[in-house]
Structures are given as C-alpha cells and as structure tokens.
Amino acid sequence: MIWRPSILAALGLSLGSCAVNTPNDHLSPPPSETPGARLGSMAAPALINGLPIDEARLNQRLREIGGALALEEITLDAQLRRRFSSLQLALPPAAIQAERDLFIETLASESRTAPEHVAALLESLRSSRGLGPERFEALIVRSASLRLLVRDSVQVSPESLALAYQLESGPRCRIRLLTIPSAARAAEIRAALTPSAPPIDPAALPVLFAEQALLHSVDAQAAAGGLLPNVSPSDPSLAPAIRSAIAAMSPGTVSDVLGVEGGFALVLLESRSPGSELTPERRAEIDTRVQRRFERLAMNELANHLLAEANVVVLDRSLRWSWEHRPN
Structure with missing residues (x-):
C-alpha cells in the first residue's frame, strides 16, 4: 500500500535533534463541546430542525466514508509511538515547529504563491483534504516523527545532484x-x-x-x-x-x-x-531541495513498512467495509 499523499503531503521539512516528547504528545486538545448540543445526559453531535440526530447512525456513515483513512492514520501514529519507545527517542517541540514551517514554505514554493496569499492557499488546501485542527496537527507531528527516523539514513548520490544541477541550469x-x-x-x-x-x-x-x-x-x-x-x-x-x-x-x-x-x-x-552558470547560493538551494525529496521518499517507505507490520483487527461492521474497500 502506498501511503496517501494527503498524509505525507509534499513535506520537504527539516528536523531538529531528539528531546523530550513522543509523537502525539503535542496534538491539540479536542475542542470544547458546542453549547446546546447536550440534551439531558446525552451528547448530540448535531441538531436538525431542533431535534438531535442519531449518533450511532452518523458514526456508521462516517466510518464508511472515511473510516479506513482515519484508521490508517491512527495505526501509523501507534506504530510510530512503538518505534520511538523501542529506540528510546523523543520528538522535540522545535522539530514539530520546523515541520510546520517547512510545510508552509513548500506549499508557497511549489505553488509559486506570493507570501501574502499563502495563508488563504493553506486554508483552501486544508478544507479540500479534510485537514481540520486535529488531523492537520497530527499530520505535522507524524511527518516530523518520520523525518527524524529516516534523516540519518538518507544519502544523496553525486549522480542525483548532478542531474538536479543539469535540470536547473543546463x-x-x-x-x-x-x-x-x-x-x-x-x-x-x-x-x-x-x-x-x-x-x-x-x-x-x-x-x-x-x-x-x-x-x-x-x-x-x-x-x-x-x-x-x-x-x-x-x-x-x-x-x-x-x-x-x-x-x-x-x-x-x-x-x-x-x-x-x-x-x-x-x-x-x-x-x-544554452544553459547558465549556477551560483554557490543556488547550488545550496538545490542541494537542500534534493535532500528533502529523498527524505520524503524514505518517509513514505517507512510509513508503508510500519503499516504493513501492524496487526489491525477491525471489529465494527461499517469500519470493516471501509477498510476492506480502501484503495491499494
């Protein structure tokens, strides 16, 4: 299975060293309950014409619509926690912030968007991919965790750099x-x-x-x-x-x-x-871009490996349907 682009996005982000927290310690807390959504002792997820909807029916449909993707994300989060624990690693807050900054930097660069329009583009991207506050934060933490695990093993060959220089200035x-x-x-x-x-x-x-x-x-x-x-x-x-x-x-x-x-x-x-000469500054930019691309490939490979290792048993009928019909 190929780990979905919406999870890894196009993240060419850099990472700091290890410090204090494990991958999901920095997820945002769930939003507080909306006033009026609690009737008696039962929490209603929504009201239609003033009447609460059946939460069980809503959950069934949500599981069929996106249950497999959500389960993959949660599975990978769990696998990353296990890997960090076995290696006695921790993810520093600075690494998470660096990943978030790089997400925005990459988005602006690859879309050729002016700085003043990046916030609107990010909001549009998040809306189109269903990346609300919790999922977006989890995506950033997950990517930072994967990058930390692969960073030291990624080697960029001289041939890859030479090709990148040729494509840029040849x-x-x-x-x-x-x-x-x-x-x-x-x-x-x-x-x-x-x-x-x-x-x-x-x-x-x-x-x-x-x-x-x-x-x-x-x-x-x-x-x-x-x-x-x-x-x-x-x-x-x-x-x-x-x-x-x-x-x-x-x-x-x-x-x-x-x-x-x-x-x-x-x-x-x-x-x-004809081609043109590359300045030292431009070469350094290309070096960084190629390094990030190789990191993304390694992150994708590790994510698939961790998912393949997981023993996932789906008990809920609606979730099982979504899981069995997920794209390969």
Whole structure:
C-alpha cells in the first residue's frame, strides 16, 4: 500500500535533534463541546430542525466514508509511538515547529504563491483534504516523527545532484511531441511532414506538426499542438528514446518514429537555448531541495513498512467495509 499523499503531503521539512516528547504528545486538545448540543445526559453531535440526530447512525456513515483513512492514520501514529519507545527517542517541540514551517514554505514554493496569499492557499488546501485542527496537527507531528527516523539514513548520490544541477541550469529545448498507438500511422505522418520534394518551409513546419498533433496525438500535450516549450534533454520524465533523439537532432527537424510506452512518437525540435552558470547560493538551494525529496521518499517507505507490520483487527461492521474497500 502506498501511503496517501494527503498524509505525507509534499513535506520537504527539516528536523531538529531528539528531546523530550513522543509523537502525539503535542496534538491539540479536542475542542470544547458546542453549547446546546447536550440534551439531558446525552451528547448530540448535531441538531436538525431542533431535534438531535442519531449518533450511532452518523458514526456508521462516517466510518464508511472515511473510516479506513482515519484508521490508517491512527495505526501509523501507534506504530510510530512503538518505534520511538523501542529506540528510546523523543520528538522535540522545535522539530514539530520546523515541520510546520517547512510545510508552509513548500506549499508557497511549489505553488509559486506570493507570501501574502499563502495563508488563504493553506486554508483552501486544508478544507479540500479534510485537514481540520486535529488531523492537520497530527499530520505535522507524524511527518516530523518520520523525518527524524529516516534523516540519518538518507544519502544523496553525486549522480542525483548532478542531474538536479543539469535540470536547473543546463540547456533547454522547445519541442513538439506527437504520440499515437500505430507505428505505421506515425510513419505516414512523418513522411507527410518531411517530403523529399518540394521541401516544407521550415517556418511552416511547427504549424503543420501542431495540426497533426491536434488531430492524432493521444498524449497530454495534444491540445497544445504537442508543444513542450522549455524542456531539458536530461529530464527523466521524458522517455529515453525521446531524450536520445533530442540530443542528436538539429533545430527544425523531425525525429524518426520512436518507440515509447503506450505507442510511438515523433518529435519536432524547434529550438535550443544554452544553459547558465549556477551560483554557490543556488547550488545550496538545490542541494537542500534534493535532500528533502529523498527524505520524503524514505518517509513514505517507512510509513508503508510500519503499516504493513501492524496487526489491525477491525471489529465494527461499517469500519470493516471501509477498510476492506480502501484503495491499494
């Protein structure tokens, strides 16, 4: 099972050293009961037209809607407490605050949001993911705990850093991409775009390629005429065959038919732009970003391992339905 992104979020947060408290000691206390929600000796979770709703029925539906996710979170919290206890570790308040700060910093950076709008974006994110006061605080504590456990074991290879530098400051290309299931059809399109006589005007080639992409391509860039305006030839998200083709092509040319996952591709290389020098400050920023990315991967792996180790027995019928139908 892959630990859900809503739990680990996109946290590239840093951690301090060990100190005094175990993972859930810093969770916010539950909010006080709303006045008027207690009738006699029974606490009603809500009133409809002045009448209390049946709490048992509400709980059944809540368990079916989100019981599996809640149980996963609680299970991981319990597993983290056991791991901290067995290692005689404690989580300092400073680590929790650092994780919270990094959550906000990462959110602002990855969304390219101006500082004055980050609070509104955070509120929107929490609303969309059901991260109320208790769940959000638990998420931060959980992430800080996972980071503390993996921090010393994460090693970033020189090759990973070199690739990150290349992606950040290396040469860039403007290309158009067309992907279709049929190799024969791809060959026909290529022949139409590269006739021996009369040759196509180089200025018209991007327009003609875009038309073919709009008509035939099945990839995500089809609606934009296959345009990828600023890609690195080293980008690992590109298929290896496409990366190799770009490296060998001249601007204004169409690639051979390339075998890619799910079909066959053609690439038009429109232009190249040179890379730039990285300042020491920028290198340090990239180093930190790569370190955090590797930490996130290790945190995700540890979370899955801890969940797999847990012996969870679900007794409630509604919760069991949710647990058995949770996504893998």
